[in-house]
Every structure is written in structure tokens, then in C-alpha cells.
Amino acid sequence: MNNVFDKKYLYLIVVSTTNVLSIVHYRIKPMFLSGRKRKFMTKKKEDRRISRTRRLMHEALMTLIVEKGYETITVQDILDRADVGRSTFYAHYRDKDELLLSSFELLRTLFEQQQQALFDSRRTGKEPEVNFVLELFRHTGQHHKLYKAIAGKQSGEMILKYLHRYLYTMLIEPLTELNRNKKSPPVPIEVTTHHLISTLLSLMTWWLDNKMPYSAERMDEIFRILTAPAIEAAFSRKMEKKEYESIAGEHPTGGVNAFYSLFIDSVCCPDK
Amino acid sequence: MNNVFDKKYLYLIVVSTTNVLSIVHYRIKPMFLSGRKRKFMTKKKEDRRISRTRRLMHEALMTLIVEKGYETITVQDILDRADVGRSTFYAHYRDKDELLLSSFELLRTLFEQQQQALFDSRRTGKEPEVNFVLELFRHTGQHHKLYKAIAGKQSGEMILKYLHRYLYTMLIEPLTELNRNKKSPPVPIEVTTHHLISTLLSLMTWWLDNKMPYSAERMDEIFRILTAPAIEAAFSRKMEKKEYESIAGEHPTGGVNAFYSLFIDSVCCPDK
DNA sequence: TTCATTAATGAACAATGTGTTCGATAAAAA
DNA sequence: TTTTTATCGAACACATTGTTCATTAATGAA
Numbered sequence: 001m002n003n004v005f006d007k008k009y010l011y012l013i014v015v016s017t018t019n020v021l022s023i024v025h026y027r028i029k030p031m032f033l034s035g036r037k038r039k040f041m042t043k044k045k046e047d048r049r050i051s052r053t054r055r056l057m058h059e060a061l062m063t064l065i066v067e068k069g070y071e072t073i074t075v076q077d078i079l080d081r082a083d084v085g086r087s088t089f090y091a092h093y094r095d096k097d098e099l100l101l102s103s104f105e106l107l108r109t110l111f112e113q114q115q116q117a118l119f120d121s122r123r124t125g126k127e128p129e130v131n132f133v134l135e136l137f138r139h140t141g142q143h144h145k146l147y148k149a150i151a152g153k154q155s156g157e158m159i160l161k162y163l164h165r166y167l168y169t170m171l172i173e174p175l176t177e178l179n180r181n182k183k184s185p186p187v188p189i190e191v192t193t194h195h196l197i198s199t200l201l202s203l204m205t206w207w208l209d210n211k212m213p214y215s216a217e218r219m220d221e222i223f224r225i226l227t228a229p230a231i232e233a234a235f236s237r238k239m240e241k242k243e244y245e246s247i248a249g250e251h252p253t254g255g256v257n258a259f260y261s262l263f264i265d266s267v268c269c270p271d272k
Numbered sequence: 273m274n275n276v277f278d279k280k281y282l283y284l285i286v287v288s289t290t291n292v293l294s295i296v297h298y299r300i301k302p303m304f305l306s307g308r309k310r311k312f313m314t315k316k317k318e319d320r321r322i323s324r325t326r327r328l329m330h331e332a333l334m335t336l337i338v339e340k341g342y343e344t345i346t347v348q349d350i351l352d353r354a355d356v357g358r359s360t361f362y363a364h365y366r367d368k369d370e371l372l373l374s375s376f377e378l379l380r381t382l383f384e385q386q387q388q389a390l391f392d393s394r395r396t397g398k399e400p401e402v403n404f405v406l407e408l409f410r411h412t413g414q415h416h417k418l419y420k421a422i423a424g425k426q427s428g429e430m431i432l433k434y435l436h437r438y439l440y441t442m443l444i445e446p447l448t449e450l451n452r453n454k455k456s457p458p459v460p461i462e463v464t465t466h467h468l469i470s471t472l473l474s475l476m477t478w479w480l481d482n483k484m485p486y487s488a489e490r491m492d493e494i495f496r497i498l499t500a501p502a503i504e505a506a507f508s509r510k511m512e513k514k515e516y517e518s519i520a521g522e523h524p525t526g527g528v529n530a531f532y533s534l535f536i537d538s539v540c541c542p543d544k
Numbered sequence: 545t546t547c548a549t550t551a552a553t554g555a556a557c558a559a560t561g562t563g564t565t566c567g568a569t570a571a572a573a574a
Numbered sequence: 575t576t577t578t579t580a581t582c583g584a585a586c587a588c589a590t591t592g593t594t595c596a597t598t599a600a601t602g603a604a
Binding site for chain 1: 549550551552553555
Binding site for chain 4: 024025026027047048049074075076086087089090094095
């Protein structure tokens with residue numbers, strides 16, 4: 001704590017041979033900070049001002065996304081809405097994208113915690129039945145304004161990519177695991193995984209961009225019809241409907257709707 | 273022709289009560305031009321300078337896309353490469369995007385002509401067998417540099433959307449037609465069409481982004497395995513392989529590789 | 545409460561990019 | 575040749591980004 005190299009500010013004392021000329025309070029540029037601290041300081045509580053500022057900017061971004069779409073938002077918009085100084089913004093995030101990703105990182109952490117809790121609870125209680133695709137469509141329908149803003153036509157490529165990557169890393173491992181003891185599938189597992197996620201996201205954006213002409217239940221059904229063969233391909237055999245459902249509802253995908261729940265309900269939904 | 277309202281320039285004669293003070297050669301702003309002309313002037317040959325300038329800018333854009341990706345290109349880059357004045361650029365296109373789309377519009381016209389020729393030739397000769405998906409993958413593989421630049425990870429969302437829209441309008445009509453006399457399919461035909469195209473494009477980008485680990489033939493096979501059920505769904509019944517192929521190779525999709533041929537070979541390929 | 549440390553402020557600044565304007569010049573078409 | 579049109583190019587206004595730094599205020603630890 002008293003290590004000089006952990007300080008973020010220092011005093012420069014300017015002297016001549018006879019006098020102290022001045023004392024300057026100087027902020028050390030972040031690039032010169034060691035940075036090792038972060039690992040050991042997870043438990044140290046954050047400065048109130050920091051969390052307050054970050055929360056304000058986060059909220060501002062979310063409401064602005066709904067209002068005018070991510071792409072057209074300028075940093076200045078965020079500053080005005082959050083009522084935060086320009087230099088403050090850049091003290092926290094390199095740019096607009098980093099702010100957005102930071103929000104998602106936050107949510108990911110929350111989601112993983114929730115998922116862990118769910119996973120733990122299964123060991124004692126009975127298995128919860130969750131059809132995550134259906135729940136995802138339902139939730140999207142209920143909060144289509146925000147979803148459309150972040151995943152619709154004119155915005156959100158970045159978020160879609162992020163989601164894609166995220167779902168991929170979540171799915172690839174268990175799917176590979178399930179496939180381990182079987183003969184090599186007709187379609188490589190990575191391709192199947194990629195395809196499943198692409199299909200889900202493309203159905204979702206189609207739905208949003210076309211004013212949601214079908215119910216969430218119907219969309220879920222459509223998803224099943226269109227992807228059943230991909231899943232067959234992944235597992236080298238036909239699957240009974242029940243079996244498919246058990247996979248779709250299983251860990252770790254089962255909690256993805258929880259991810260969206262967190263995103264929508266507790267963090268940023270302005271039309272509620 | 274002698275209609276004053278067709279002129280693009282006019283002379284302003286500035287006078288006082290006693291003198292002619294000056295004569296100004298004034299260019300009428302495009303927004304005030306009637307614009308009706310275009311329809312009737314398709315046959316009128318274009319000013320050499322116009323086609324030359326457009327060609328230069330078009331070529332500049334294409335080589336730059338390969339070099340550094342669409343997103344990072346500035347208008348100035350294009351001007352430098354094409355050796356064209358700034359105001360000239362804006363006299364032709366509103367912005368960078370419009371230039372890009374204009375290239376595609378141009379290609380679409382060429383493609384449609386070629387398609388028409390192909391269609392006509394069928395009436396007399398025998399049916400050509402074309403598997404457009406396979407040809408597409410092959411061509412992509414051969415010219416992956418350009419394809420990756422325009423459709424890969426870090427760029428080309430816009431082009432993918434354009435391609436999507438384009439393929440959609442090409443496919444939706446014949447697919448609907450094929451479905452007319454059958455009972456209503458389990459999946460709406462618009463959704464199926466959208467899904468087929470999404471799958472093709474997402475497989476394509478995956479392939480490009482992952483250094484093309486499989487052969488074009490394999491990718492074509494994968495595409496079939498993954499989408500066979502979607503096509504089943506569209507036609508409410510199982511399809512024999514032969515039947516599927518005949519649809520995939522049929523008008524109007526059969527010529528899509530020609531579209532890519534034109535794009536790659538005759539217009540813009542710098543690494544050839 | 546005190547005080548060392550740290551965060552926020554805000555105005556100024558450089559840098560980059562966009563799209564427009566207009567007089568002058570050159571090229572094309574009639 | 576004459577009329578019409580396209581190009582040039584430099585200047586301009588404007589928007590946006592990201593940085594800098596002296597000043598002020600908040601925070602938390604002792």
C-alpha cells in the first residue's frame with residue numbers, strides 16, 4: 001500500500017540551487033502504472049465515484065441505444081445524457097465500443113454466477129425444465145424495443161458478433177463432449193455449432209425486423225424444424241423429440257434466458 | 273432537348289438600369305433538376321468523362337478493399353488512388369456507401385443480362401447442369417483474398433445485407449410459385465427462404481474466417497446436410513437427392529455463380 | 545476531523561474526416 | 575465553331591474523436 005509504484009499521483013518539487021520554485025500535483029499516465037494490482041485487489045471495494053460514473057454512462061448508453069440506435073450515438077451524446085465530463089469518459093473507456101463491451105462483460109459475470117447457482121441447485125433439487133430458445137423468443141417479444149435497437153437491421157452487428165462468440169464458447173465444449181465417444185459426425189462439430197447459433201440469431205433478427213408476425217411459440221417450433229437435422233448431423237443419428245428437448249434445455253444453455261433476463265429487467269429497460 | 277429545364281448550366285446576366293455588370297456561368301444544383309430524363313435517356317450514350325471517372329473510382333475502391341478493408345477506407349484514399357478531384361467524387365455519389373452499392377447495381381445489371389441470355393439459350397439447347405452452391409464455394413476459394421476482404425469478419429456487413437436482399441428477391445418468387453398448389457408448409461416460405469440464404473452466407477463467412485479448412489466440395493456437402501430439412505419443410509415432403517439438385521441448379525439461382533464470375537474476373541480482381 | 549490520495553471537471557487543443565461551394569479550365573457534344 | 579457539361583482544386587464549415595492539464599471536489603484511512 002505504501003509502495004510508491006502503486007500510487008497514481010505524485011508531487012513534483014521543482015527547485016533551483018537556492019529556492020523551491022513550485023510544487024506540482026501530477027497524475028501518472030495509466031500506461032506507466034504497473035497494472036498487476038488488479039488481480040490482488042478484486043476484494044478491495046471500489047471508489048464510490050467510479051461505480052457511480054460507470055453506472056451513469058452505462059445507463060445513458062442503454063437508453064440512447066433504444067432511442068436512436070447504437071451506430072448513430074456519439075460520445076458527446078453519452079456525456080450529455082450521463083452528465084459526465086469528457087475526460088472522465090476517456091479515463092474509463094477507450095471508446096464507445098469498449099463501454100458497450102464492458103456492459104456485456106458485466107452481464108456475463110452476473111450470468112455466470114446465476115448459472116453456477118442454478119447448476120448447484122440441481123445437485124440437490126430436481127432438474128428444472130427450461131426451453132431456452134422459447135424463453136428467448138418470449139423475452140425478445142416482450143422487450144422488442146430494446147432488442148430491436150441492439151440487434152435489428154440498422155445496428156448491433158457488433159453485439160450480434162459478441163453474442164455469437166459468447167454462445168459459441170458456451171456450446172462448443174459440451175457439444176464436443178457429447179460427441180466424444182461416437183463415430184465422426186457427417187458435419188464437423190464446430191460447423192454445426194456455428195450453424196445452430198447463426199440460425200438462432202438470424203431467425204431472431206428476421207423476427208424483429210418483420211414486426212414479429214408469429215408468436216414466440218411458433219418461432220421456437222420453426223427453429224426446431226429448421227435445425228433438427230443439424231442436430232441429427234451433430235450426433236450422427238436421428239433424435240427423438242423428447243431427447244432433443246432435453247438437450248436444448250440442458251446445462252449450459254438452459255440459463256441463457258436468465259442472461260437476457262438480467263440484461264433486460266435489472267439493468268436497462270426504460271420502457272417498463 | 274431545347275427545353276430550358278433540361279439544361280444543367282445557365283448564364284446569369286447581372287444588370288443595373290444602365291449597364292451589364294457581369295455574366296456568370298452557373299451550375300444548377302442537382303436537387304433542382306427534373307430527373308425525369310433518365311427514363312427516356314437510357315439509350316443516349318454517356319459522356320466519356322463520366323464513365324471514365326466512374327470506372328476509375330470503382331477500380332480504386334475495389335483494390336483498396338482488398339488492401340485494407342472497406343471500413344477503414346476514407347474518401348481521400350479513393351480520390352488519391354483514382355486520381356480524381358474531391359468535388360468530382362461528390363458530383364457522382366453521395367458517399368462511400370453509395371459508390372459501393374453502385375458497383376453492385378452495375379454488376380446486377382450485367383448479371384441479369386447474362387442470366388437472360390442463359391435462360392433464352394435453354395429454350396433451344398439442352399438444360400445446363402449447374403450446382404450454384406458448389407460453384408460459389410469454388411469461386412470463393414479461388415479468390416478468397418477479395419471475398420474475405422468484402423465478406424469477412426471485419427468488414428462487409430453492408431455487402432452481406434445487400435447480397436442477402438438480392439438473393440432473397442431472386443429466390444422468393446420461384447419458391448413461392450413452386451409451393452402454390454400444395455398444402456400450407458410447416459414453415460412459412462419467407463422464413464425458409466431467409467434461412468437458406470442466411471445459412472449459405474454464414475457458412476461462407478465461417479469458411480473464409482477460418483482459413484478454409486475444408487474443400488469447396490465438402491462445404492457444399494455440409495450445406496446440403498444442414499439445409500435439406502429446410503427444403504423439405506418448404507415443400508412439405510422429403511425430397512430425393514436428385515430432385516433437390518435439380519432445384520438448386522435451376523433458374524434463377526443457377527446463374528448466381530455467373531454473378532460472382534463477373535464480379536471477380538471481369539471487373540476488379542487485382543491478384544490475377 | 546484531518547489529510548494524503550484519487551476522481552471528476554471542463555475548456556482548450558490537435559487531428560482527422562466529411563460534404564459543400566465556386567471560379568476556372570478542359571473536354572465533349574451538337 | 576459554339577454550346578454545353580464535367581472536372582479540378584482549394585477553401586470552407588462542420589462534426590467527431592481522443593488528449594492534455596490545471597483546478598476542484600470527493601473519498602477513505604488514520
